[in-house]
Amino acid sequence: MNSPIAKFQGIAAHNSIFEQAVRQLPLPVCSVFESSTQPTAIQFKDTAQTLGTKDSAKVAESFPNTVKASGNKVLEGVGANPKVAQGKRVAVLFSGGPASGGHNVVCGIKRVLGNGNTLFGVKPGPKGLLKGNLFEITDADVNNIINTGGFDFLGTDRTKIKTPEQFAQVKETCIKHNLDAIVVIGGDDSNTNAAVLAEYLYTGIKPDGSGVQVIGVPKTIDGDLQIGDLLPISFGFDTAxxxxxxxxxxxxxxxxxxxxxxxxxxxxxxxxxxxxxxxxxxxxxxxxxxxxxxxxxxxxxxxxxxxxxxxxxxxxxxxxxxxxxxxxxxxxxxxxxxxxxxxxxxxxxxxxxxxxxxxxxxxxxxxxxxxxxxxxxxxxxxxxxxxxxxxxxxxxxxxxxxxxxxxxxxxxxxxxxxxxxxxxxxxxxxxxxxxxxxxxxxGAPTLFDAAYTYNLGLTAGSLILDGRTGYMATITALTSGGVPKAIPLPGLLNIERRHGHDEFVIEKALVKTxxxxxxxxxxxxxxxxxxxxxxxxxxxxxxGPTALQQPITVALNSGADSLAFKIG
Amino acid sequence: MNSPIAKFQGIAAHNSIFEQAVRQLPLPVCSVFESSTQPTAIQFKDTAQTLGTKDSAKVAESFPNTVKASGNKVLEGVGANPKVAQGKRVAVLFSGGPASGGHNVVCGIKRVLGNGNTLFGVKPGPKGLLKGNLFEITDADVNNIINTGGFDFLGTDRTKIKTPEQFAQVKETCIKHNLDAIVVIGGDDSNTNAAVLAEYLYTGIKPDGSGVQVIGVPKTIDGDLQIGDLLPISFGFDTAxxxxxxxxxxxxxxxxxxxxxxxxxxxxxxxxxxxxxxxxxxxxxxxxxxxxxxxxxxxxxxxxxxxxxxxxxxxxxxxxxxxxxxxxxxxxxxxxxxxxxxxxxxxxxxxxxxxxxxxxxxxxxxxxxxxxxxxxxxxxxxxxxxxxxxxxxxxxxxxxxxxxxxxxxxxxxxxxxxxxxxxxxxxxxxxxxxxxxxxxxxGAPTLFDAAYTYNLGLTAGSLILDGRTGYMATITALTSGGVPKAIPLPGLLNIERRHGHDEFVIEKALVKTxxxxxxxxxxxxxxxxxxxxxxxxxxxxxxGPTALQQPITVALNSGADSLAFKIG
Structure with missing residues (x-):
């Protein structure tokens, strides 16, 4: 072709000049993950902090395994894990409305799992889990999706897993794919779902009688999943x-x-x-x-x-x-x-x-x-x-x-x-x-969301390799380097009357006047x-000079004097 | 105050972290403007290129002064002006819908006028010119508005100057403020207005019998003010x-x-x-x-x-x-x-x-x-x-x-x-x-619009100091350093039947299939x-690495092989 359009370097699908550039962007990690080659899986220890709601006694009755295992105690990442599990098969899914940074959570999980374990993507959302629609995520996938916006790598949906038939379907998927763990990336409802799944899948799922771990990751642009300094903000809020x-x-x-x-x-x-x-x-x-x-x-x-x-x-x-x-x-x-x-x-x-x-x-x-x-x-x-x-x-x-x-x-x-x-x-x-x-x-994640979600992924992956279940990953101390922690999901549950019967829910955090x-x-x-x-x-x-800014509401509510944030 | 909000560094009006940073951003200038201190005013010479439309003969009858002076020839900036005018009093106004980069046009004019001349801002738009609502623009103003979006420094409106009463009001404003020149920043209609004003104000306006120069600057997010390589695109289109x-x-x-x-x-x-x-x-x-x-x-x-x-x-x-x-x-x-x-x-x-x-x-x-x-x-x-x-x-x-x-x-x-x-x-x-x-x-202008408009301002200011009137400023060769030129406005005029009588118009450039x-x-x-x-x-x-991109349509239509652009 000799036309004037033949020599023009066009834009390939999903490959704008911006998308090409952000894929090369290095991401900071909390010091506890740092190693010379790739991020290190870390181990967790109990902290003195215990979570609970007015309904904790009833929650303990319905969530005996996960409450007993965690004691509703918050965990903190305390250094490289000397006996990291190998050969784990982990599935990850998005749940609910999309939010920027989701792809980086997947990237963080994959990087910390390393070559010794396998990460599967579930398509799309909880519905994909019921159907058993899984595929193996590769390093090439990670290099392609890192720092890009959207949930389009896996898709998402809003199916709530609550009926016995649905639980049976999840169990079938776990057995069929020989899964050891599931990571649910979602909001308040999705993390409630994760808490319920963690309890249901705690033991006796696979032929050898073992269970399947479940870890939640806090997502929502609405910002209504917040737990003081323990979870200053969910991801996606900053970008939106x-x-x-x-x-x-x-x-x-x-x-x-x-x-x-x-x-x-x-x-x-x-x-x-x-x-x-x-x-x-x-x-x-x-x-x-x-x-x-x-x-x-x-x-x-x-x-x-x-x-x-x-x-x-x-x-x-x-x-x-x-x-x-x-x-x-x-x-x-x-x-x-x-x-x-x-x-x-x-x-x-x-x-x-x-x-x-x-x-x-x-x-x-x-x-x-x-x-x-x-x-x-x-x-x-x-x-x-x-x-x-x-x-x-x-x-x-x-x-x-x-x-x-x-x-x-x-x-x-x-x-x-x-x-x-x-x-x-x-x-x-x-x-x-x-x-x-x-x-x-x-949208393409802000540096705040990009760094935050990548470290959330490293934390979620580390929790799995440390054998934990029923926790939500979090990064605290976002203005002083970042400290990975884990929030016991049953400690967040309340009982609410919905559609004529009691349901466990994580209460939405409203604006405090x-x-x-x-x-x-x-x-x-x-x-x-x-x-x-x-x-x-x-x-x-x-x-450039304006890239590192956390949300103003988060800065103010945490008592910071500026918008600076710092991971790593 | 000892509350947690007292120590927070708030955001002052019109002074976000981003606004603070872009004000410090250095802007490239076409090599012809370069000097060791501040941009040099340049002189212009006729090129061999002449403009015209099917109605040029009739235009010449109605625009005798400006057509005779320019011969409808395109001018090119050819180097520092050895005999720059001093003591000129210049007014600048925005006309029509706002577009990103307008503030930088003002900054460019002010910088090239230097301390030897005076720049006035007209508030708001053509209506402000009729009312004689002018104020002196200072260096501090320029440092404050540079690289920021909007037309809010001066405001804008859509008044068309066409009745004898309106022309008389403009004349009155020119006399009252002892103006030597007016710069109209606007789209096709506003530049038509500029052409008409240039002719009307050509001579016999001020007590000494001299005229008032008028220069247009091509603005519109719609992108319908285009003249091939001579005006690849109007400003504001890239940002929008x-x-x-x-x-x-x-x-x-x-x-x-x-x-x-x-x-x-x-x-x-x-x-x-x-x-x-x-x-x-x-x-x-x-x-x-x-x-x-x-x-x-x-x-x-x-x-x-x-x-x-x-x-x-x-x-x-x-x-x-x-x-x-x-x-x-x-x-x-x-x-x-x-x-x-x-x-x-x-x-x-x-x-x-x-x-x-x-x-x-x-x-x-x-x-x-x-x-x-x-x-x-x-x-x-x-x-x-x-x-x-x-x-x-x-x-x-x-x-x-x-x-x-x-x-x-x-x-x-x-x-x-x-x-x-x-x-x-x-x-x-x-x-x-x-x-x-x-x-x-x-929105805050892209680097393309920021650099383009600053150089448009330097060109418009230079045209005034070179004694020109009835031209529109432009920058050509945007991928190879930039060459300032001037387009004779009467050379763009067509006659159209509107509301029952003939009107001079600059035809909107539509998409060519x-x-x-x-x-x-x-x-x-x-x-x-x-x-x-x-x-x-x-x-x-x-x-960062993705900042320098011109519009794809402009790149394709000009035969470029990539989106790169280069001024300076």
Missing amino acids: TKIYAEMVGNILQDTRSSLKYWHFIKLMGRSASHVTLEVGLQTQPAITLISEEIAEKKQSLSSIANDIAQAVVKRAAKGIHHGVVVIPEGVVEFIPEMGALIAELNDVLAQQAAAFEKLEKAERPAFVAELLSADSAALFTSLPGYIVDMLLAERDSHGNLQVSLIPTEQLLIDMTKRALKAMDAKVPFATMNHFFGYEGRC GAPAMQYFVAHRATWSEDDCFASPGPRQIW | TKIYAEMVGNILQDTRSSLKYWHFIKLMGRSASHVTLEVGLQTQPAITLISEEIAEKKQSLSSIANDIAQAVVKRAAKGIHHGVVVIPEGVVEFIPEMGALIAELNDVLAQQAAAFEKLEKAERPAFVAELLSADSAALFTSLPGYIVDMLLAERDSHGNLQVSLIPTEQLLIDMTKRALKAMDAKVPFATMNHFFGYEGRC GAPAMQYFVAHRATWSEDDCFASPGPRQIW
């Missing part, structure tokens, strides 16, 4: 929030350039507001809503809209007719009156399903309003039509409203317009709305609201 | 497309991780598809729509949807139930049948406004359909209800539909669902939609469509 913060920063810069719009930006995070708080601290927009605070203050939808309207008016008085409002995805359920309305609606629609279905669409709102409490009916009839339609839309398989589908950002725009009208405020209020979510789950990160936010937000005091964090950098 | 490409790459990575969704992503770019083509080449998704090709092939809406449905089915046969479709914002107007329908609707609604207004909302579609041609009526009645509503919605001040408000991404999802149903294809097709626009206009960038795309798209062959370009890097 830095991606969202760049976009919010860009839009803030746009508002002050084009001088026209208020942008209402909804950020992913199903329940807790950690993501929104972090992005708010990174970018300092006019308004950052925190669901947990709204719940605590028992704010109504119209009082929230009123607060926003007040800020619009205050800024307008200074000639500023633009701004940004950052909104956590899950806020609607934290507004007490909305939570109550949604709960009542779920009941009414379940009880009156037949009558409801027979009605014309236009007749339904009035029919439903009749059956609600006075407060809920008043709120319901005051909402814009598209929200009413959505509130009456199809329920999920548990009969619950799919809250994530509610266009909260548009609702708040419309409620703010209403509030401005009620105040008779004659100020320009042109708006735009956005939802940032999927673009943050699979008294924590330093919130105190810092509360101390500064009036300034940020009244003027253009935003910051633009820019694109996350892998090289 | 790299921001969008990262997001699209992240979502592609997500599709192959969570294995669930087809994402339909609309990208900003009012008319031309340069942005979408660039992002498509950077990321290689299953489908990239190019408006210009659709127009050329006279594709219908349903044939486009059919093509997408075919791809969905083909991938499903391989077990791939996910993908990404990238859509240019302006595509609807390029689909011939939609363009015809919209034009007919504009006419019908203008002619039948009174009758239309009297009807109930539900009666309007049938009323309008009666008045359309048979083809348009058939298309109109086949569209989803929310599109019909939008097509009948309020017109802009010129009686035109606001095409940018049409949710094209949702329309294509619904049409694809319809096509799949018509094909009786039993394949999963869960979807998500996105619009990436505002987040790409004000025969150009190398399109050839490359066409040669590869079947492969990208049938399998997951995407690439993830990652976040743009300012430091």
Whole structure:
């Protein structure tokens, strides 16, 4: 070919200039893993720290083997393991929504297992484990996926393993592939699953009567899997929030350039507001809503809209007719009156399903309003039509409203317009709305997430070679070199009533309104609201002087004086 | 204060860790600007290249001064200017939508003007020029804004200067501030404005009878201001497309991780598809729509949807139930049948406004359909209800539909669902939609845009000190060190019938379907469509091995063999 395109060096699939470069990036390891050649497997010892919840006694009854083995004690990595197991067959899987750094967990496990053991990938997620869909992971795979974003090497899914049939299928997979251990990379639900699997697979699984070890790894961009200094943050949170913060920063810069719009930006995070708080601290927009605070203050939808309207008016008085409002995805359920309305609606629609279905669409709102409490009916009839339609839309398989589908950002725009009208405020209020979510789950990991996850993988692999089961890997002391530890999973379990029966759950860590990160936010937000005091964090950098930054919320809550982090 | 937040080093407004670091970043300059201390002002000489359009004769009649002075010849910077003007008073303004790198243009102008001349900033945009809202730009300002994104240092607006009253206001501002020159940083319309201003201000403006020079600088993220090798690309395009490409790459990575969704992503770019083509080449998704090709092939809406449905089915046969479709914002107007329908609707609604207004909302579609041609009526009645509503919605001040408000991404999802149903294809097709626009206009500039715009500023400033007017600054030879040139603005002007009378315009450069960038795309798209062959370009890097990359479309169209660029 002699055309002008023939000599152009194209981009091969999964091989952008960036992807090629990050594969060569060296990763730091905690000093305890250091050796001259490849990372050393380490051994673990009990610490004095014991975990437990209000339900620990009941948990001990249901998890006799793993609770007895661990004593619910936290473990710490204490140096090279002198008698590392050989010939172990280990499977690894992703569970739940993807998060940046997952590939590096796999790489860390593979590197620490070395050539003496075998690592299998499970495709995709828990469903792949049930089906026994495993393949051997090679060194070439590791060199190819290291430092790249996404879970696409293995895929993921959201299957929960809870029925006897499912447990039997897992057992069959373990036997068929002669597995010695399983690593589950996932969030709160997935780690609960790991705890249950660890107990179930503790003994008597394989023909020789031995069991299969299970280790969890803490993942979730939502940041709601946190245990103080023991687990300052789950992986993926840093990358997702830095991606969202760049976009919010860009839009803030746009508002002050084009001088026209208020942008209402909804950020992913199903329940807790950690993501929104972090992005708010990174970018300092006019308004950052925190669901947990709204719940605590028992704010109504119209009082929230009123607060926003007040800020619009205050800024307008200074000639500023633009701004940004950052909104956590899950806020609607934290507004007490909305939570109550949604709960009542779920009941009414379940009880009156037949009558409801027979009605014309236009007749339904009035029919439903009749059956609600006075407060809920008043709120319901005051909402814009598209929200009413959505509130009456199809329920999920548990009969619950799919809250994530509610266009909260548009609702708040419309409620703010209403509030401005009620105040008779004659100020320009042109708006735009956005939802940032999927673009943050699979980006190339920040250096923080890349280094953190690689060391989580080294820790998970070491735990397996040290014969441990029922633990979640963690790295502590992230600002002073990093110390690998292991969290006994049963020590995290609570009992919750779900769908009519008791279930073991790891409670989601919500934003604590008294924590330093919130105190810092509360101390500064009036300034940020009244003027253009935003910051633009820019694109996350892998090289150069700005590459090493931990999340602000993590720094503040751990009492650090800066954003520096240091592994190795 | 003794609280844990007291010792935390917070982030000051406009002073993130990234913003602090990029302000220190040294920028390369074309060798002709090099000196031991600060960039040297250069002089310009005529080249042999002359510009012109079919309307050049008429342009020469309306632009006698500037055409006579330039002879429509391109200028080239040829070395240090031995007799640089001193005491010049220069104003600079942004015009139109913001684009990354604008601040560096200002910095370049200020640095080359040095201490012997004065630079004023105009706030905001052309409106600020009419009002005479000017302030002196200091060296401290330059050190503060350099390498930061956005137009927020000066703000911008979209006022077109065309009435005699407006010209008189500009003259008044020039006299009041004793200006010698104005630099207009903007797109095709703004540079047309610059050409008109240059002619108007050529002579007899100030009390001594002298004129005011006007220089344009080529900005637009849309990339539709291009003149072959003379202006390979306008500034802002590289940053915007790299921001969008990262997001699209992240979502592609997500599709192959969570294995669930087809994402339909609309990208900003009012008319031309340069942005979408660039992002498509950077990321290689299953489908990239190019408006210009659709127009050329006279594709219908349903044939486009059919093509997408075919791809969905083909991938499903391989077990791939996910993908990404990238859509240019302006595509609807390029689909011939939609363009015809919209034009007919504009006419019908203008002619039948009174009758239309009297009807109930539900009666309007049938009323309008009666008045359309048979083809348009058939298309109109086949569209989803929310599109019909939008097509009948309020017109802009010129009686035109606001095409940018049409949710094209949702329309294509619904049409694809319809096509799949018509094909009786039993394949999963869960979807998500996105619009990436505002987040790409004000991001921190890529190194390409940062260096390019700084040198554009040095060129614009040098043109002024060399006594030139009616030119647009440009940098050519971007892969071999950079050569500053100047494009005679009247040489770009065409005559177009707009709103009932002739107007001078710089024609928007659309995507050429025969150009190398399109050839490359066409040669590869079947492969990208049938399998997951995407690439993830990652976040743009300012430091490190991946920082220096020019746009792929620019590289291909200029015959380069790689993405490398080199200024200085």
